Amino acid sequence: MSRVRILGIGSPSGDDQAGWLAVDTLLACGMQAHREIIVKKLDRPGASLIPLLENASWVILIDAMQSDGQAGRIQRFSQKDWPDYNQGLSSHGFGVLAALSLAQAMASLPARLDLYGIETGSTAHGDQPGIEVRSAARRLACAVAAELNVSLSF
Protein backbone atom coordinates (compact mmCIF):
# COMPACT_ATOMS: atom_id res chain seq x y z
CA MET A 1 0.00 0.00 0.00
CA SER A 2 1.18 3.48 -0.84
CA ARG A 3 2.61 5.40 2.09
CA VAL A 4 2.27 8.86 0.52
CA ARG A 5 -1.05 10.33 -0.47
CA ILE A 6 -1.92 13.63 -2.05
CA LEU A 7 -5.60 14.43 -1.63
CA GLY A 8 -7.31 17.39 -3.30
CA ILE A 9 -10.68 18.26 -1.79
CA GLY A 10 -13.30 20.32 -3.57
CA SER A 11 -16.67 20.69 -5.17
CA PRO A 12 -17.75 21.84 -8.65
CA SER A 13 -18.54 25.36 -7.40
CA GLY A 14 -16.14 27.97 -8.79
CA ASP A 15 -12.95 28.42 -6.78
CA ASP A 16 -13.93 25.57 -4.48
CA GLN A 17 -12.22 23.43 -7.12
CA ALA A 18 -8.83 24.69 -5.88
CA GLY A 19 -7.80 21.34 -4.38
CA TRP A 20 -8.90 19.50 -7.51
CA LEU A 21 -6.93 21.84 -9.73
CA ALA A 22 -3.73 21.24 -7.79
CA VAL A 23 -4.25 17.50 -8.06
CA ASP A 24 -5.10 17.79 -11.77
CA THR A 25 -1.78 19.55 -12.32
CA LEU A 26 0.09 16.82 -10.48
CA LEU A 27 -1.71 14.10 -12.42
CA ALA A 28 -1.19 15.82 -15.76
CA CYS A 29 2.51 16.07 -15.04
CA GLY A 30 3.01 12.42 -14.25
CA MET A 31 2.87 12.32 -10.46
CA GLN A 32 0.70 9.18 -10.58
CA ALA A 33 3.52 7.35 -12.33
CA HIS A 34 5.28 7.13 -8.98
CA ARG A 35 3.82 3.95 -7.63
CA GLU A 36 4.47 4.84 -4.03
CA ILE A 37 2.33 7.96 -4.31
CA ILE A 38 -1.46 8.00 -4.51
CA VAL A 39 -3.01 11.17 -5.93
CA LYS A 40 -6.76 11.56 -5.53
CA LYS A 41 -9.55 14.08 -6.00
CA LEU A 42 -12.25 14.01 -3.36
CA ASP A 43 -15.66 15.64 -3.49
CA ARG A 44 -16.63 16.70 0.05
CA PRO A 45 -15.66 13.36 1.57
CA GLY A 46 -16.91 13.92 5.12
CA ALA A 47 -15.97 11.01 7.37
CA SER A 48 -14.77 9.02 4.33
CA LEU A 49 -11.58 11.09 4.53
CA ILE A 50 -10.50 9.22 7.65
CA PRO A 51 -9.78 5.80 6.10
CA LEU A 52 -7.66 7.57 3.49
CA LEU A 53 -5.41 8.90 6.24
CA GLU A 54 -4.83 5.49 7.76
CA ASN A 55 -1.78 3.37 6.94
CA ALA A 56 -0.09 6.33 5.30
CA SER A 57 3.15 7.86 6.45
CA TRP A 58 2.68 11.21 4.75
CA VAL A 59 -0.55 12.82 3.61
CA ILE A 60 -0.74 16.11 1.74
CA LEU A 61 -4.21 17.61 1.89
CA ILE A 62 -5.19 20.53 -0.32
CA ASP A 63 -8.49 22.32 0.11
CA ALA A 64 -10.08 25.65 -0.69
CA MET A 65 -10.27 28.14 2.17
CA GLN A 66 -12.14 31.32 2.87
CA SER A 67 -10.69 34.08 5.00
CA ASP A 68 -10.17 37.80 4.42
CA GLY A 69 -7.18 37.25 2.17
CA GLN A 70 -6.72 37.65 -1.56
CA ALA A 71 -7.96 34.91 -3.84
CA GLY A 72 -5.08 32.59 -4.64
CA ARG A 73 -3.21 33.05 -1.37
CA ILE A 74 -1.72 29.76 -0.21
CA GLN A 75 -1.48 28.90 3.45
CA ARG A 76 0.00 25.89 5.14
CA PHE A 77 -1.57 24.88 8.45
CA SER A 78 0.24 22.95 11.09
CA GLN A 79 -1.67 20.87 13.58
CA LYS A 80 -1.18 23.47 16.27
CA ASP A 81 -3.17 25.89 14.10
CA TRP A 82 -6.25 23.70 14.09
CA PRO A 83 -8.95 25.19 16.24
CA ASP A 84 -10.57 22.89 18.76
CA TYR A 85 -13.55 21.24 17.20
CA ASN A 86 -16.30 21.90 19.68
CA GLN A 87 -19.39 21.75 17.52
CA GLY A 88 -21.61 18.75 17.26
CA LEU A 89 -20.96 16.38 14.41
CA SER A 90 -23.69 15.61 11.99
CA SER A 91 -24.08 13.70 8.78
CA HIS A 92 -24.46 16.99 6.95
CA GLY A 93 -21.78 19.64 7.22
CA PHE A 94 -19.13 17.12 8.23
CA GLY A 95 -16.13 19.05 6.99
CA VAL A 96 -12.38 18.55 6.80
CA LEU A 97 -11.72 19.89 10.29
CA ALA A 98 -14.33 17.54 11.76
CA ALA A 99 -12.78 14.57 9.95
CA LEU A 100 -9.23 15.51 11.00
CA SER A 101 -10.30 16.08 14.59
CA LEU A 102 -12.05 12.72 14.66
CA ALA A 103 -9.01 11.01 13.15
CA GLN A 104 -6.78 12.73 15.70
CA ALA A 105 -8.99 11.50 18.55
CA MET A 106 -8.60 7.94 17.25
CA ALA A 107 -4.85 8.34 16.77
CA SER A 108 -5.42 7.75 13.06
CA LEU A 109 -3.45 10.68 11.71
CA PRO A 110 -0.38 9.87 9.62
CA ALA A 111 3.07 10.65 10.97
CA ARG A 112 3.20 13.67 8.68
CA LEU A 113 0.17 15.62 7.55
CA ASP A 114 0.57 18.74 5.44
CA LEU A 115 -2.62 20.73 5.18
CA TYR A 116 -2.75 23.47 2.55
CA GLY A 117 -5.48 25.99 1.93
CA ILE A 118 -5.94 28.06 -1.21
CA GLU A 119 -7.89 31.26 -0.67
CA THR A 120 -11.01 31.40 -2.83
CA GLY A 121 -12.86 34.21 -4.57
CA SER A 122 -16.22 33.25 -5.98
CA THR A 123 -17.54 29.82 -5.10
CA ALA A 124 -20.88 30.26 -6.80
CA HIS A 125 -22.42 27.14 -8.23
CA GLY A 126 -21.76 26.86 -11.94
CA ASP A 127 -18.84 29.31 -11.94
CA GLN A 128 -15.50 28.38 -13.43
CA PRO A 129 -12.51 28.77 -11.10
CA GLY A 130 -10.83 32.17 -11.33
CA ILE A 131 -7.39 32.85 -12.76
CA GLU A 132 -5.87 33.55 -9.32
CA VAL A 133 -6.92 30.19 -7.98
CA ARG A 134 -5.83 28.36 -11.13
CA SER A 135 -2.43 29.91 -10.89
CA ALA A 136 -2.15 29.23 -7.14
CA ALA A 137 -3.11 25.58 -7.64
CA ARG A 138 -0.31 25.23 -10.22
CA ARG A 139 2.21 26.93 -7.91
CA LEU A 140 1.23 24.70 -5.03
CA ALA A 141 1.44 21.58 -7.20
CA CYS A 142 5.02 22.52 -8.11
CA ALA A 143 5.89 23.15 -4.48
CA VAL A 144 4.43 19.81 -3.43
CA ALA A 145 6.33 18.01 -6.18
CA ALA A 146 9.54 19.72 -5.11
CA GLU A 147 8.97 18.70 -1.52
CA LEU A 148 8.45 15.11 -2.64
CA ASN A 149 11.52 15.35 -4.80
CA VAL A 150 9.56 14.53 -7.90
CA SER A 151 10.16 16.40 -11.14
CA LEU A 152 7.01 17.27 -13.00
CA SER A 153 6.99 17.16 -16.77
CA PHE A 154 4.97 20.13 -17.99
Next chain:
Amino acid sequence: MTERRSVAIHVPVLARVEGEGALDLRIEDGDIAELRLRIFEPPRFFEKFLEGRHYTEIPDMVARICGICPVAYQVTAAQALEDLFGVELDPWARAMRRVFYCGEWIQSHSLHIHLLAAPDFFGCGNAIELARIAPDEVRRGLRIQGLGNELMDLFGARSVHPVGVRIGGFHGAPSLARIRDMRDKLRAALPEAEALIRWAAAIPVPQDDQVFVSVATRHPTDYAIERGDIGASDGLRIGADAFDAHFIERHEPHSTALFSTYHQQPYLVGPLARLNLNHEYLPGAIRALLADIGFVLPSRNLFHSLLARAVEIWLALYEALRLLDGYRVPDSPWVPATPRAGVAIGCTEAPRGLLWHRYEMDDAGCVVNARIVPPTSQNQARIEEDLRLSLLNFGLDHPDDALRLHCEKVIRNYDPCISCATHFLRLNVER
Protein backbone atom coordinates in the same frame (compact mmCIF):
# COMPACT_ATOMS: atom_id res chain seq x y z
CA MET B 1 -41.20 17.86 49.66
CA THR B 2 -40.28 18.59 46.03
CA GLU B 3 -41.51 21.87 44.67
CA ARG B 4 -43.59 21.48 41.48
CA ARG B 5 -41.75 23.78 39.19
CA SER B 6 -42.55 25.46 35.90
CA VAL B 7 -39.99 25.33 33.11
CA ALA B 8 -39.99 26.45 29.51
CA ILE B 9 -37.36 24.93 27.24
CA HIS B 10 -37.14 26.43 23.77
CA VAL B 11 -34.78 24.82 21.35
CA PRO B 12 -34.62 27.28 18.46
CA VAL B 13 -32.55 25.12 16.15
CA LEU B 14 -32.54 21.36 16.10
CA ALA B 15 -29.34 20.15 14.58
CA ARG B 16 -28.23 16.60 13.80
CA VAL B 17 -31.44 16.24 11.94
CA GLU B 18 -31.55 17.01 8.24
CA GLY B 19 -33.26 20.34 7.77
CA GLU B 20 -34.28 22.87 10.31
CA GLY B 21 -36.41 22.20 13.29
CA ALA B 22 -36.87 23.16 16.90
CA LEU B 23 -38.33 21.87 20.11
CA ASP B 24 -40.59 23.70 22.54
CA LEU B 25 -41.22 22.23 25.94
CA ARG B 26 -43.19 23.99 28.66
CA ILE B 27 -43.70 22.41 32.03
CA GLU B 28 -46.25 24.02 34.34
CA ASP B 29 -46.89 22.91 37.87
CA GLY B 30 -45.07 19.65 37.28
CA ASP B 31 -46.98 18.71 34.14
CA ILE B 32 -46.23 19.05 30.41
CA ALA B 33 -48.29 22.00 29.21
CA GLU B 34 -46.76 22.21 25.73
CA LEU B 35 -44.51 19.98 23.68
CA ARG B 36 -43.97 20.61 20.00
CA LEU B 37 -41.39 19.41 17.52
CA ARG B 38 -41.35 22.27 15.05
CA ILE B 39 -40.00 21.66 11.58
CA PHE B 40 -39.58 25.08 10.01
CA GLU B 41 -37.37 24.29 7.05
CA PRO B 42 -38.91 25.82 3.94
CA PRO B 43 -40.58 23.35 1.58
CA ARG B 44 -38.23 22.04 -1.11
CA PHE B 45 -40.84 21.54 -3.83
CA PHE B 46 -39.25 18.36 -5.15
CA GLU B 47 -42.62 16.94 -6.10
CA LYS B 48 -43.34 20.06 -8.15
CA PHE B 49 -39.91 19.87 -9.83
CA LEU B 50 -40.78 16.39 -11.04
CA GLU B 51 -43.87 17.53 -12.93
CA GLY B 52 -43.39 17.37 -16.67
CA ARG B 53 -40.19 15.35 -16.38
CA HIS B 54 -39.72 12.22 -18.45
CA TYR B 55 -39.67 8.93 -16.60
CA THR B 56 -36.04 8.35 -17.57
CA GLU B 57 -35.04 11.39 -15.50
CA ILE B 58 -36.89 10.42 -12.34
CA PRO B 59 -34.35 8.09 -10.68
CA ASP B 60 -31.56 10.68 -10.89
CA MET B 61 -33.82 13.53 -9.80
CA VAL B 62 -35.25 11.83 -6.73
CA ALA B 63 -31.74 10.73 -5.69
CA ARG B 64 -31.11 14.42 -5.01
CA ILE B 65 -33.73 14.52 -2.28
CA CYS B 66 -31.36 13.01 0.28
CA GLY B 67 -27.59 12.69 0.43
CA ILE B 68 -27.80 9.88 2.97
CA CYS B 69 -30.57 7.71 1.51
CA PRO B 70 -30.68 8.42 -2.26
CA VAL B 71 -30.96 4.72 -3.09
CA ALA B 72 -34.27 4.51 -1.25
CA TYR B 73 -35.70 7.29 -3.39
CA GLN B 74 -34.34 5.83 -6.62
CA VAL B 75 -35.47 2.29 -5.98
CA THR B 76 -38.93 3.33 -4.80
CA ALA B 77 -39.49 5.48 -7.86
CA ALA B 78 -38.19 2.75 -10.17
CA GLN B 79 -40.35 0.14 -8.50
CA ALA B 80 -43.48 2.30 -8.91
CA LEU B 81 -42.82 3.13 -12.56
CA GLU B 82 -41.79 -0.40 -13.50
CA ASP B 83 -44.99 -1.69 -11.98
CA LEU B 84 -47.08 0.79 -13.98
CA PHE B 85 -45.21 0.07 -17.22
CA GLY B 86 -45.49 -3.68 -16.75
CA VAL B 87 -41.70 -4.10 -16.64
CA GLU B 88 -40.55 -7.37 -15.17
CA LEU B 89 -36.98 -7.06 -13.86
CA ASP B 90 -34.80 -10.01 -14.62
CA PRO B 91 -33.60 -11.97 -11.56
CA TRP B 92 -30.14 -10.37 -11.75
CA ALA B 93 -31.48 -6.81 -11.56
CA ARG B 94 -34.00 -7.72 -8.87
CA ALA B 95 -31.26 -9.21 -6.68
CA MET B 96 -28.82 -6.36 -7.32
CA ARG B 97 -31.42 -3.74 -6.40
CA ARG B 98 -31.53 -5.37 -2.98
CA VAL B 99 -27.74 -5.47 -2.76
CA PHE B 100 -27.55 -1.80 -3.74
CA TYR B 101 -30.12 -0.97 -1.07
CA CYS B 102 -28.16 -2.99 1.52
CA GLY B 103 -25.21 -0.68 0.92
CA GLU B 104 -27.34 2.29 1.89
CA TRP B 105 -28.61 0.63 5.06
CA ILE B 106 -25.04 -0.22 6.06
CA GLN B 107 -23.66 3.30 5.59
CA SER B 108 -26.66 5.18 6.96
CA HIS B 109 -27.07 3.00 10.04
CA SER B 110 -23.38 2.98 10.88
CA LEU B 111 -23.14 6.72 10.47
CA HIS B 112 -26.09 7.23 12.78
CA ILE B 113 -24.89 4.83 15.44
CA HIS B 114 -21.34 6.08 15.69
CA LEU B 115 -21.49 9.75 14.80
CA LEU B 116 -24.92 10.74 16.03
CA ALA B 117 -26.54 8.47 18.60
CA ALA B 118 -23.88 6.62 20.56
CA PRO B 119 -22.12 9.67 22.09
CA ASP B 120 -25.28 10.40 24.10
CA PHE B 121 -25.03 7.10 25.93
CA PHE B 122 -21.39 7.58 26.92
CA GLY B 123 -21.75 11.08 28.28
CA CYS B 124 -19.96 12.50 25.24
CA GLY B 125 -20.78 15.72 23.45
CA ASN B 126 -19.95 14.35 20.01
CA ALA B 127 -18.23 11.51 18.18
CA ILE B 128 -14.80 13.07 18.69
CA GLU B 129 -15.20 12.77 22.43
CA LEU B 130 -16.51 9.23 21.98
CA ALA B 131 -13.52 8.39 19.79
CA ARG B 132 -11.18 9.36 22.62
CA ILE B 133 -12.69 6.74 24.93
CA ALA B 134 -13.73 4.14 22.34
CA PRO B 135 -11.38 4.61 19.36
CA ASP B 136 -11.56 1.01 18.17
CA GLU B 137 -15.34 1.03 18.13
CA VAL B 138 -15.58 4.33 16.25
CA ARG B 139 -12.91 3.19 13.81
CA ARG B 140 -14.84 -0.01 13.25
CA GLY B 141 -18.01 1.99 12.69
CA LEU B 142 -16.31 4.15 10.08
CA ARG B 143 -14.96 1.04 8.34
CA ILE B 144 -18.46 -0.42 8.16
CA GLN B 145 -19.86 2.90 6.95
CA GLY B 146 -17.15 3.05 4.30
CA LEU B 147 -18.01 -0.44 3.11
CA GLY B 148 -21.64 0.61 2.72
CA ASN B 149 -20.49 3.54 0.63
CA GLU B 150 -18.37 1.22 -1.52
CA LEU B 151 -21.33 -1.04 -2.12
CA MET B 152 -23.42 1.93 -3.23
CA ASP B 153 -20.60 3.12 -5.45
CA LEU B 154 -20.35 -0.33 -7.03
CA PHE B 155 -23.83 -0.12 -8.53
CA GLY B 156 -24.39 3.63 -8.48
CA ALA B 157 -21.01 4.94 -9.73
CA ARG B 158 -20.84 7.10 -6.61
CA SER B 159 -22.23 6.81 -3.12
CA VAL B 160 -23.74 10.27 -2.81
CA HIS B 161 -26.56 10.84 -5.29
CA PRO B 162 -25.69 7.72 -7.27
CA VAL B 163 -26.64 7.46 -10.93
CA GLY B 164 -26.74 3.71 -11.58
CA VAL B 165 -30.47 2.98 -11.49
CA ARG B 166 -32.63 3.15 -14.59
CA ILE B 167 -36.16 2.02 -15.19
CA GLY B 168 -35.80 -1.67 -16.05
CA GLY B 169 -32.64 -2.34 -14.06
CA PHE B 170 -29.23 -0.65 -13.92
CA HIS B 171 -27.22 1.32 -16.45
CA GLY B 172 -24.25 -0.98 -15.97
CA ALA B 173 -23.10 -4.13 -14.21
CA PRO B 174 -19.95 -4.37 -12.06
CA SER B 175 -17.22 -6.70 -13.24
CA LEU B 176 -16.68 -10.08 -11.65
CA ALA B 177 -13.33 -8.92 -10.26
CA ARG B 178 -14.93 -6.01 -8.42
CA ILE B 179 -17.63 -8.28 -7.03
CA ARG B 180 -15.03 -10.79 -5.83
CA ASP B 181 -13.24 -7.99 -4.00
CA MET B 182 -16.51 -6.79 -2.50
CA ARG B 183 -17.47 -10.29 -1.35
CA ASP B 184 -14.16 -10.60 0.50
CA LYS B 185 -14.81 -7.31 2.24
CA LEU B 186 -18.39 -8.24 3.16
CA ARG B 187 -17.24 -11.57 4.55
CA ALA B 188 -14.59 -9.85 6.64
CA ALA B 189 -17.12 -7.31 7.91
CA LEU B 190 -19.64 -9.83 9.27
CA PRO B 191 -17.67 -10.57 12.47
CA GLU B 192 -17.20 -6.83 12.90
CA ALA B 193 -20.95 -6.37 12.67
CA GLU B 194 -21.47 -9.10 15.23
CA ALA B 195 -19.05 -7.32 17.56
CA LEU B 196 -20.95 -4.09 16.91
CA ILE B 197 -24.22 -5.76 17.93
CA ARG B 198 -22.67 -7.03 21.16
CA TRP B 199 -21.24 -3.57 21.87
CA ALA B 200 -24.59 -1.90 21.16
CA ALA B 201 -26.43 -4.42 23.32
CA ALA B 202 -24.12 -3.66 26.24
CA ILE B 203 -24.90 0.08 26.20
CA PRO B 204 -27.19 0.84 29.14
CA VAL B 205 -30.40 2.48 27.93
CA PRO B 206 -33.43 3.77 29.80
CA GLN B 207 -36.26 1.34 30.34
CA ASP B 208 -39.12 2.99 28.53
CA ASP B 209 -42.06 0.76 27.72
CA GLN B 210 -44.55 2.41 25.37
CA VAL B 211 -47.55 1.24 23.40
CA PHE B 212 -47.38 2.16 19.72
CA VAL B 213 -48.20 0.78 16.29
CA SER B 214 -45.26 -0.36 14.18
CA VAL B 215 -45.60 0.02 10.41
CA ALA B 216 -43.25 -1.47 7.83
CA THR B 217 -43.25 -3.23 4.50
CA ARG B 218 -43.66 -6.97 4.66
CA HIS B 219 -42.78 -9.71 2.23
CA PRO B 220 -43.82 -13.36 2.27
CA THR B 221 -40.27 -14.71 2.06
CA ASP B 222 -37.80 -11.91 2.85
CA TYR B 223 -36.99 -9.38 5.50
CA ALA B 224 -38.59 -6.62 3.45
CA ILE B 225 -36.25 -3.96 2.12
CA GLU B 226 -36.81 -3.11 -1.53
CA ARG B 227 -40.23 -4.70 -2.03
CA GLY B 228 -43.28 -5.79 -0.11
CA ASP B 229 -46.75 -4.87 1.07
CA ILE B 230 -47.44 -2.50 3.94
CA GLY B 231 -48.07 -4.10 7.31
CA ALA B 232 -48.83 -2.86 10.79
CA SER B 233 -48.46 -4.46 14.19
CA ASP B 234 -52.24 -4.48 14.65
CA GLY B 235 -52.55 -6.94 11.77
CA LEU B 236 -53.06 -4.57 8.84
CA ARG B 237 -51.71 -5.91 5.54
CA ILE B 238 -52.35 -3.81 2.46
CA GLY B 239 -50.87 -3.14 -0.93
CA ALA B 240 -49.00 0.13 -1.44
CA ASP B 241 -51.93 1.40 -3.50
CA ALA B 242 -54.19 1.29 -0.41
CA PHE B 243 -51.91 3.60 1.61
CA ASP B 244 -54.29 6.57 1.39
CA ALA B 245 -57.19 4.56 2.78
CA HIS B 246 -55.37 4.05 6.08
CA PHE B 247 -52.77 6.78 6.39
CA ILE B 248 -53.53 10.47 6.38
CA GLU B 249 -51.12 13.38 6.05
CA ARG B 250 -52.10 16.68 7.56
CA HIS B 251 -50.59 20.08 8.15
CA GLU B 252 -49.87 21.29 11.65
CA PRO B 253 -49.33 25.02 12.19
CA HIS B 254 -45.94 24.49 13.86
CA SER B 255 -44.37 22.39 11.11
CA THR B 256 -43.66 22.67 7.42
CA ALA B 257 -43.40 18.88 7.26
CA LEU B 258 -46.64 16.98 7.06
CA PHE B 259 -47.75 14.88 10.00
CA SER B 260 -48.94 11.37 9.20
CA THR B 261 -51.38 9.30 11.18
CA TYR B 262 -52.58 5.75 10.85
CA HIS B 263 -56.26 5.41 11.72
CA GLN B 264 -56.01 8.78 13.53
CA GLN B 265 -53.04 7.72 15.68
CA PRO B 266 -49.28 8.24 15.53
CA TYR B 267 -47.22 5.28 14.35
CA LEU B 268 -43.61 4.19 14.15
CA VAL B 269 -41.60 3.47 11.03
CA GLY B 270 -37.91 2.58 10.89
CA PRO B 271 -35.54 -0.14 12.06
CA LEU B 272 -37.32 -1.02 15.29
CA ALA B 273 -40.71 -1.13 13.54
CA ARG B 274 -39.20 -3.40 10.88
CA LEU B 275 -37.66 -5.73 13.43
CA ASN B 276 -40.90 -5.80 15.39
CA LEU B 277 -42.83 -6.89 12.32
CA ASN B 278 -40.30 -8.94 10.39
CA HIS B 279 -37.94 -10.49 12.92
CA GLU B 280 -39.06 -14.00 12.00
CA TYR B 281 -37.43 -13.47 8.59
CA LEU B 282 -34.01 -12.85 10.09
CA PRO B 283 -31.46 -15.56 9.29
CA GLY B 284 -30.97 -18.22 11.95
CA ALA B 285 -27.47 -17.03 12.87
CA ILE B 286 -28.64 -13.55 13.82
CA ARG B 287 -31.68 -14.87 15.66
CA ALA B 288 -29.34 -17.01 17.75
CA LEU B 289 -27.17 -13.98 18.43
CA LEU B 290 -30.17 -11.92 19.51
CA ALA B 291 -31.25 -14.72 21.84
CA ASP B 292 -27.73 -14.81 23.25
CA ILE B 293 -27.68 -11.10 24.04
CA GLY B 294 -31.26 -11.15 25.31
CA PHE B 295 -32.79 -8.82 22.74
CA VAL B 296 -36.44 -9.81 22.80
CA LEU B 297 -38.63 -8.82 19.86
CA PRO B 298 -41.02 -7.18 19.44
CA SER B 299 -39.70 -4.33 21.57
CA ARG B 300 -41.71 -1.40 22.92
CA ASN B 301 -38.64 0.55 23.99
CA LEU B 302 -37.52 3.09 21.39
CA PHE B 303 -34.12 3.21 23.07
CA HIS B 304 -33.54 -0.14 21.37
CA SER B 305 -33.34 1.72 18.06
CA LEU B 306 -29.54 1.92 18.10
CA LEU B 307 -29.32 -1.84 18.63
CA ALA B 308 -31.94 -2.38 15.91
CA ARG B 309 -29.72 -0.49 13.47
CA ALA B 310 -26.75 -2.64 14.41
CA VAL B 311 -28.83 -5.76 13.77
CA GLU B 312 -29.88 -4.45 10.38
CA ILE B 313 -26.26 -3.72 9.48
CA TRP B 314 -25.44 -7.37 10.07
CA LEU B 315 -28.49 -8.40 8.05
CA ALA B 316 -27.58 -6.11 5.15
CA LEU B 317 -24.01 -7.45 5.04
CA TYR B 318 -25.32 -11.00 5.14
CA GLU B 319 -27.90 -10.36 2.41
CA ALA B 320 -25.42 -8.61 0.14
CA LEU B 321 -22.95 -11.47 0.53
CA ARG B 322 -25.66 -14.07 -0.08
CA LEU B 323 -26.94 -12.34 -3.20
CA LEU B 324 -23.47 -11.75 -4.64
CA ASP B 325 -22.62 -15.42 -4.29
CA GLY B 326 -22.54 -16.89 -7.78
CA TYR B 327 -22.61 -13.40 -9.33
CA ARG B 328 -22.55 -13.28 -13.09
CA VAL B 329 -22.28 -10.32 -15.42
CA PRO B 330 -25.63 -10.23 -17.23
CA ASP B 331 -26.03 -9.95 -21.00
CA SER B 332 -27.87 -6.71 -20.32
CA PRO B 333 -28.26 -5.04 -16.91
CA TRP B 334 -31.62 -3.64 -17.93
CA VAL B 335 -34.74 -4.59 -19.82
CA PRO B 336 -36.57 -2.09 -22.02
CA ALA B 337 -39.57 -0.16 -20.77
CA THR B 338 -42.50 1.27 -22.68
CA PRO B 339 -44.28 4.07 -20.85
CA ARG B 340 -48.00 4.16 -20.38
CA ALA B 341 -50.40 6.55 -18.71
CA GLY B 342 -51.68 5.80 -15.25
CA VAL B 343 -50.84 6.00 -11.58
CA ALA B 344 -47.57 4.50 -10.35
CA ILE B 345 -47.27 3.64 -6.68
CA GLY B 346 -44.36 2.09 -4.86
CA CYS B 347 -42.97 1.65 -1.37
CA THR B 348 -39.70 0.44 0.10
CA GLU B 349 -37.84 0.62 3.40
CA ALA B 350 -35.50 3.59 3.52
CA PRO B 351 -32.98 3.37 6.38
CA ARG B 352 -35.29 5.56 8.46
CA GLY B 353 -38.47 3.71 7.53
CA LEU B 354 -41.28 3.35 5.05
CA LEU B 355 -40.95 5.49 1.93
CA TRP B 356 -44.00 5.79 -0.30
CA HIS B 357 -44.15 7.31 -3.81
CA ARG B 358 -47.07 8.05 -6.13
CA TYR B 359 -46.72 9.36 -9.68
CA GLU B 360 -49.46 10.18 -12.12
CA MET B 361 -47.95 9.67 -15.57
CA ASP B 362 -49.17 10.69 -19.02
CA ASP B 363 -48.93 8.48 -22.08
CA ALA B 364 -45.67 10.11 -23.18
CA GLY B 365 -44.06 8.91 -19.97
CA CYS B 366 -43.99 12.31 -18.26
CA VAL B 367 -44.98 13.08 -14.69
CA VAL B 368 -48.33 14.83 -14.31
CA ASN B 369 -48.02 15.02 -10.54
CA ALA B 370 -45.99 13.37 -7.83
CA ARG B 371 -46.37 12.70 -4.15
CA ILE B 372 -43.63 11.45 -1.84
CA VAL B 373 -44.19 10.46 1.78
CA PRO B 374 -40.83 10.13 3.56
CA PRO B 375 -40.25 8.32 6.83
CA THR B 376 -39.41 11.33 8.97
CA SER B 377 -42.76 13.00 8.40
CA GLN B 378 -44.45 9.73 9.26
CA ASN B 379 -42.54 9.57 12.52
CA GLN B 380 -43.14 13.19 13.47
CA ALA B 381 -46.34 12.65 15.43
CA ARG B 382 -44.82 9.57 17.08
CA ILE B 383 -41.75 11.58 18.14
CA GLU B 384 -43.96 14.13 19.89
CA GLU B 385 -45.97 11.37 21.54
CA ASP B 386 -42.77 9.57 22.55
CA LEU B 387 -41.23 12.74 23.99
CA ARG B 388 -44.28 13.29 26.15
CA LEU B 389 -44.45 9.71 27.44
CA SER B 390 -40.71 9.35 27.80
CA LEU B 391 -40.31 12.60 29.72
CA LEU B 392 -43.08 11.62 32.12
CA ASN B 393 -41.37 8.27 32.61
CA PHE B 394 -38.00 9.97 33.07
CA GLY B 395 -39.39 12.48 35.54
CA LEU B 396 -39.93 16.20 35.06
CA ASP B 397 -38.05 17.23 38.18
CA HIS B 398 -34.65 16.67 36.62
CA PRO B 399 -32.42 19.69 35.97
CA ASP B 400 -32.96 21.50 32.67
CA ASP B 401 -29.80 20.05 31.10
CA ALA B 402 -30.90 16.52 31.92
CA LEU B 403 -34.35 17.17 30.45
CA ARG B 404 -32.79 18.61 27.32
CA LEU B 405 -30.41 15.68 26.93
CA HIS B 406 -33.24 13.23 27.42
CA CYS B 407 -35.29 14.98 24.72
CA GLU B 408 -32.30 14.85 22.38
CA LYS B 409 -31.83 11.15 22.97
CA VAL B 410 -35.49 10.46 22.28
CA ILE B 411 -35.45 12.44 19.05
CA ARG B 412 -32.20 10.83 17.91
CA ASN B 413 -33.72 7.36 18.38
CA TYR B 414 -35.68 8.14 15.22
CA ASP B 415 -32.63 9.36 13.27
CA PRO B 416 -34.77 12.14 11.89
CA CYS B 417 -33.57 13.53 8.64
CA ILE B 418 -33.05 17.02 10.05
CA SER B 419 -29.30 16.84 10.51
CA CYS B 420 -26.79 19.45 11.48
CA ALA B 421 -25.02 19.23 14.81
CA THR B 422 -24.62 16.60 17.42
CA HIS B 423 -25.85 18.44 20.39
CA PHE B 424 -28.48 20.34 18.76
CA LEU B 425 -30.46 21.85 21.55
CA ARG B 426 -29.73 25.47 22.32
CA LEU B 427 -31.51 25.92 25.55
CA ASN B 428 -33.37 28.92 26.89
CA VAL B 429 -35.02 28.39 30.21
CA GLU B 430 -37.76 30.62 31.49
CA ARG B 431 -38.77 30.31 35.10
